[in-house]
Amino acid sequence: MSDVAELVRLLDLEQIEPDLFRGAQPDSARARVYGGQVAAQALVAGIRTVDPAYAVHSLHSYFLRGGDYSVPIVYDVERIRDGRAFQTRRVVARQHGRPIYYQTLDFQRPEEGYEHQDAMPAVGTPEQGFDLVELMRSGGNTEADALGKEWSALDVRYLGNTRTGLPAHHRYQAQAQMWVRIREELPPDPVVHLAAFTYASDVSLLGASLAAHDASPSHTQMASLDHTIWFHRPFRADEWWLYDQWSPSASGARGLSLGRVFLTDGTLVATLAQEGLIRPRPNAG
């Protein structure tokens, strides 16, 4: 199977009974399950329990414990609200009888209203970006090979951050920008695109909070604490999207990053937020 076919398989859950699902694991060399995988599988579990007339417009989630690659993950869906205009689901991801991740997601029956959006910043093209995994490798990130294998379905072209390549901003101290897409064409099902995007959205977001600091990832313990997505408009995850990130704050060994996702034509399709642990490792050089 190709890397992308493998990703599509990973995001297709087995139904155990109504509102209970099981997600497979990839062949990974890493110690803990990649957060984007858990977020995307939980999203798929939630979507499977909602009338397709309702579309997901947001998810809020907390990572509770490191996930274990050696066993599947169970997704238990609770119906919080079945309203006329909105439906809400809570998904608990469990392993070994303990919750590892907790996601709430909200669905809306499509309606019309006011429209506006932030303008896309002026940025370089995807071709001008650097392959993210290559950058990690040349930067001495000891996890680069394992991440490159795990993220092989993703094409991430890094444009730069506040310390390297991006011009200073008058208000933002820490910024990063990159183009992302799924490497090969995905099936047309919009749920696959939502899930693949959610999978990819956990790549690098926390890194923006380190962009203001002389902190190499090898000398920093990093872990996502929460992950939030507001889905504004449908889009294809297998065509280039700009991941425009900034970190409004770091304090208390935590960093908050916000992300905006633009298509090449400038359409804003999603906004994200993630807080993470950015803990300087003891005795780091």
Add this chain to the structure above:
Amino acid sequence: MPKDAAALLALLDLERIDDNLFRGAQEPSALPRVFGGQVAAQALVAGTRTVDPAYGVHSLHSYFLQPGDPGAPIVYDVETLRDGRSFATRRVLARQHGRPIFALTANFQVSEEGWEHHDVMPEVTSPEKSLDPRQVLAQMYPDRDTSADSEWDVADLRYVGSSGDGLLAEDPEHPGLQRCWLRVSSRLPDDPFLHVAAFTYLSDMTLMGSALAPHGARPEDGTHMVASLDHAIWFHRPFRADEWWLYDQTSPFAGGGRGLVTAGVFTEGGTLVATVAQEALLRKFDPSRARA
């Protein structure tokens, strides 16, 4: 609605029914449904009561599920999701009449040190030179019903401006902007958590003004149904809710009947102390199709 800090503190002081189960009182109000900031703040208090005080709240994420009934108390049911060495997580379900009306998850951390940075505060007029919002609204909408305005007296608000009223300079990158100063109008005790809870209460005010600003509309103009869908706060640094803080709001998106707002909260000294995000339903009333 609470008139002053003392009434607000009383509202946020929950009755304990059992372990992990609390009841929140109501204040008399002309509002047809419970103010979202009250439910969020009471739920946060409920969650915090079940956590070792060595852990401080650093974030909350929540969804509004049903309008709250101001005529009945609200029950807050707390579930422990994690009690870790560094982090503790609680989920709080607010219930009335046997139905969930609000779901909040909050995360708590044992204090530690690390890298520090934050966004730069925008240049704005001082609170003293900013505008009295009630005068601004009286000029905009001379026929507006002001009978319930005094219900909000616990909040001291000074309006700076929005991208829709010419009071803020236009920013081509951000069509939806609004800024105001806020504080609790009378002195709070020094307990830092009371400031977190009082801030959470006030944080549900004014946000949607930034989402309506690009459309020549305001939440107060009487032609919109505006309802908070979710509410998230990241608490970066301790601060006093009874001293001025700038609510610097940006709406990156509106569409599909929804508007999203993200906001930075700065002290008068320019320190970013919190970030807030809220999505809300923004429906223009259709006069031909009156709906509840």
